Amino acid sequence: EPEVTQTPSHQVTQMGQEVILRCVPISNHLYFYWYRQILGQKVEFLVSFYNNEISEKSEIFDDQFSVERPDGSNFTLKIRSTKLEDSAMYFCASSWDSANTGELFFGEGSRLTVL
Amino acid sequence: AQKVTQAQTEISVVEKEDVTLDCVYETRDTTYYLFWYKQPPSGELVFLIRRNSFDEQNEISGRYSWNFQKSTSSFNFTITASQVVDSAVYFCALKTGTASKLTFGTGTRLQVTL
Numbered sequence: 001e002p003e004v005t006q007t008p009s010h011q012v013t014q015m016g017q018e019v020i021l022r023c024v025p026i027s028n029h030l031y032f033y034w035y036r037q038i039l040g041q042k043v044e045f046l047v048s049f050y051n052n053e054i055s056e057k058s059e060i061f062d063d064q065f066s067v068e069r070p071d072g073s074n075f076t077l078k079i080r081s082t083k084l085e086d087s088a089m090y091f092c093a094s095s096w097d098s099a100n101t102g103e104l105f106f107g108e109g110s111r112l113t114v115l
Numbered sequence: 116a117q118k119v120t121q122a123q124t125e126i127s128v129v130e131k132e133d134v135t136l137d138c139v140y141e142t143r144d145t146t147y148y149l150f151w152y153k154q155p156p157s158g159e160l161v162f163l164i165r166r167n168s169f170d171e172q173n174e175i176s177g178r179y180s181w182n183f184q185k186s187t188s189s190f191n192f193t194i195t196a197s198q199v200v201d202s203a204v205y206f207c208a209l210k211t212g213t214a215s216k217l218t219f220g221t222g223t224r225l226q227v228t229l
Contacts (some may be wrong), residue, residue, distance in 0.1 A: 027120060031215065042222060043160070043206060048215030056215040091160060104217060106160035 001099070004107035006092050013082055021110045023092030028077065031095040032075045032106060033066065034089040049075065050051045074086045082114045117142040119209050128197050128227055130208040134222045135193045138207030144168075149183065149190045150217070158208070166190065169184035197227045 006022045013019050025032050034046040047057040047067055053066065066078045075094075079086055089111050092106040118141040128134045140149065151163040164174065166183050174181050178198075182191045194201055204222040 033215065033217075035217075043208075043219040045216045045218070047137075050215070074221075089158060093160075103162045103165045105162060108159040111158075112197070 004092055004094055004105035006090075006110050008110055009108065009115070010111040012095075012115065015084060015114055016081050017030055017077045019082055019086075019112060021079075021090050021092075021112070022071050023075045023077075023107055024070070025033045025075055025092065025094030026096070026105055027073070029094035029096045031055075031097075031104075032069070033093040035093060035106075037091065037109075038088045046077075046090075049076045054076075070075050080110075082112075087112060087114045117144075117147075117209050117211050117218050119207050119220035121205075121217055123223045123224050124221070125211065125226070127159055128225070130199060130227055130229050131196050131207075133193060134193055134197050134225060136205050136207075136209075138192065138220060140188050140190065140207070140209045142209060143182050144211040145197050147209060147211045151181070151190075151192050152206045152208060152219075153203045153221070154206065155203040163192075193227075197204070197225075198202040199227050199229060201225060202227045207224045 006021045024050045032049040035043050036046055037043045045058050046060045049067055050054045064080050068076050089109040092107045095102050095104050120139045123137055147168045149166045153161045153163055164181055171183050178195045180193045204224045206222045207220045209218045
């Protein structure tokens with residue numbers, strides 16, 4: 001069964017460093033997303049991406065964050081200068097439905113620890 | 116604005132008991148979609164079910180059943196004859212219209228013991 005894959009599974013970084021989290025969405029999906037979950041808290045929307053551009057972003061997704069689909073398969077989230085409060089599990093998701101009404105399929109997450 | 120409330124933070128049951136997880140949503144949109152996701156201890160988010168606002172037909176799938184009631188803005192999830200493997204955090208989520216954003220509730224942690 002096709003799945004969303006994310007790398008790395010866990011990254012530890014120093015405050016102020018840049019981090020890139022990588023995702024390979026399901027191949028025929030059209031919408032791509034990043035969500036994050038601070039430990040023990042709810043899952044929060046960061047950004048959605050469709051047709052090579054951001055379609056929606058939350059207030060969390062400030063100038064420190066950027067997303068890119070550098071080739072036909074990868075979808076990346078970059079955090080330019082990490083802060084302690086960026087420590088969280090970051091989930092990539094993709095959706096097949098062009099009308100954006102379908103379910104999202106999530107990857108296993110990338111745990112980011114900022115020291 | 117949309118909101119999802121899962122009032123139960125944690126539920127503990129003994130194996131074979133039935134358990135219902137509550138979800139109440141708020142939205143002004145007439146077109147919306149409701150979801151349940153399971154997050155086992157390993158951390159991934161597993162899709163369980165999707166319902167749209169036009170379809171109030173309730174569904175049973177094996178030991179799982181869902182009760183969608185627009186009149187009370189609720190989308191509850193029942194596990195019949197619970198098993199230890201059902202132990203996880205369960206999230207209810209809402210998407211409105213054609214917006215990208217999926218709004219999650221705070222989750223209900225279900226602990227099933229022997």
